[in-house]
């Protein structure tokens with residue numbers, strides 16, 4: 511894809527390219543020899559983008575004011591480096607790093623006979639194994655959990671989750687509601703959500719703090735809310751982001767589910783109307799099967815348990831982002847409480863490995879987004895707290911979306927420590 515196309519994905523507020531941009535190729539993408547760079551923009555990303563229009567680059571981040579992260583094909587590396595931009599190398603050979611990351615350990619089902627092994631968190635896995643792992647985990651705790659499905663993806667896959675409860679019994683407490691992998695290429699998010707699920711279940715009997723948390727809430731945890739996109743990242747294109755929805759008359763595939771929620775969807779500048787864009791918002795709010803199903807489920811939670819805390823787990827950048835995304839001056843009515851809680855979580859995260867997370871309202875801290883999940887959960891879903899967490903790496907180095915498997919466990923452990931703190935407070 512030409513960066514002229516890519517830049518339209520980044521631009522959001524002011525796309526530089528028309529809707530006539532070429533579709534991303536529907537074939538197996540080979541990133542061998544691509545180098546990925548984080549380019550310092552000194553608060554002027556437009557000036558950098560202007561220099562890159564002739565490159566067939568792949569964009570990683572969207573609208574970040576401080577750095578522009580991109581991958582450059584091997585044959586253009588020399589010309590790119592001749593520009594003399596201030597860069598940090600993210601991937602010496604993106605294809606090689608994808609190959610290493612994509613060496614999945616096999617998962618052998620343990621059925622209901624035993625709790626799955628923690629070795630699950632030593633590598634990434636095929637989508638089918640994520641389903642088996644979740645079913646195995648649930649089967650070990652049949653009296654405190656159940657698997658549920660909320661509907662089907664565009665290609666007909668079940669969107670599944672696990673419901674976990676404590677001593678109050680099934681469906682008796684306020685809801686804690688987690689989504690993972692809305693953006694297909696953000697693989698670490700499924701693993702972190704699974705790690706939290708694993709420990710909520712396995713530590714209930716032995717850890718008083720976990721027991722107290724479990725007894726206060728009903729948990730509804732969906733590790734992969736974009737299953738079609740996630741499968742596509744494993745079969746065709748590791749850097750795919752959107753769902754896999756086709757629309758008549760459009761050559762480009764996919765809608766950004768996190769720009770499709772029915773709250774402030776029509777506001778301009780926080781999503782794209784170009785079907786080829788990475789942030790394509792769809793033709794109407796909620797016109798993706800995935801968001802329709804998630805919206806119906808959210809309504810059920812709102813009208814029954816009420817949503818105490820919602821977190822949408824993403825990567826990357828190391829942020830805890832609070833409402834709102836659609837307007838940089840809008841704040842949640844309990845903003846001070848949200849802000850202080852997020853700071854406390856960042857402190858707990860840092861205590862594990864020194865990893866620094868930045869906290870603040872989504873729009874003013876990172877960039878403007880419309881039709882995003884936390885905005886919807888706050889304004890329509892009635893969630894007391896609704897956040898986006900952008901996991902490792904920070905972005906200037908460390909792998910972008912292709913985070914080495916050796917970082918799954920530390921990423922998960924620091925989030926577990928952070929979320930335990932949050933759940934004890936809310």
Ligand SMILES: [Zn+2]
Nearest residue numbers: 693696824825
């Ligand atoms: Zn994301």
